[in-house]
Amino acid sequence: MKVGIQGIGLLAAGLEGWCASRAVLAGTEPFGPVAVPDPEAALLPSNERRRSSDCVRWALHVAQEAIAQSGLDPREVSTVFASSGGETGVLDTLCRTLAMPERVVSPTLFHQSVHNTASGYWGIATTCQQSSTALSCYDDSFAAGLLESITFVCVEQRPVLLVAYDLAVPAPLSEARPITTGFAAALLLAPPSDSSLATMQLRLDEAHQDEPTGLVDPALEQVRQNNPAARSLPLLSAIAAGRSQSIRLSLLDSQQLVLDLDPCRN
Secondary structure (H helix, E strand, O other): OEEEEEEEEEEEOOEEOHHHHHHHHHOOOOOOOOOOOOOOOOOOOHHHHHHOOHHHHHHHHHHHHHHHHHOOOHHHOEEEEEOOOOOHHHHHHHHHHHOOOOOOOOHHHHHOOOOOHHHHHHHHHHOOOOOEEEEOOHHHHHHHHHHHHHHHHHHHOOOEEEEEEEOOOOOOHHHOOOOOOOEEEEEEEEOOOOOOOEEEEEEEEEOOOOOOOOOOOHHHHHHHHHOHHHHHHHHHHHHHHOOOEEEEEEEOOOEEEEEEEEEOOO
């Protein structure tokens, strides 16, 4: 299964946007984590933006960057949203509220607690009525989302926007799920064309044939290991460097996703 990459969005500490982060990911500039400004999610109407959660704003911020880079109409693009934990911040607030004597839960907070909140807000922001999938596969959520997205492109011969995101998990939930930093990335995938940034061929392999692909930079490698959405970093790094590379991603206990990447243009 071969697809083209037509747009990329990225947001993390020290990686604020695809264009601004390419030199760091390519290894020509040092990686320096800094505080991340509040994502804009400018596509959202003002009322929805005020009500939206951190996860929604992170996801929509990178989705907007990728779709703008591709030049496609967001109303015509299907979506796949992949997140290991989804709205863990909202879950924490709900649990704390239910532990209080009053147990007064805001309806807005309640409707934000579902896993597909970001997908719903994207539909509101863009008025897109194309198919949308929200999925979770623990640490392999990015790989599962990528498999779903590439399969969609190859079967339907239409573009799809993949958005992977996970934010820091608040205490005490962090004792069970220690994700300490936020990370979000988006890929606009489509049949290969002259406008593709890169192409990749997907194949499945048995697990434990080789280790999942890591990063040379120890600080970036730590980010990759500490956030499920950041499992996308080896792929983003290869695209930024313009190099051909086979990238392995874990997928459950029995399989690996192997991506044979070839650059097309800068």
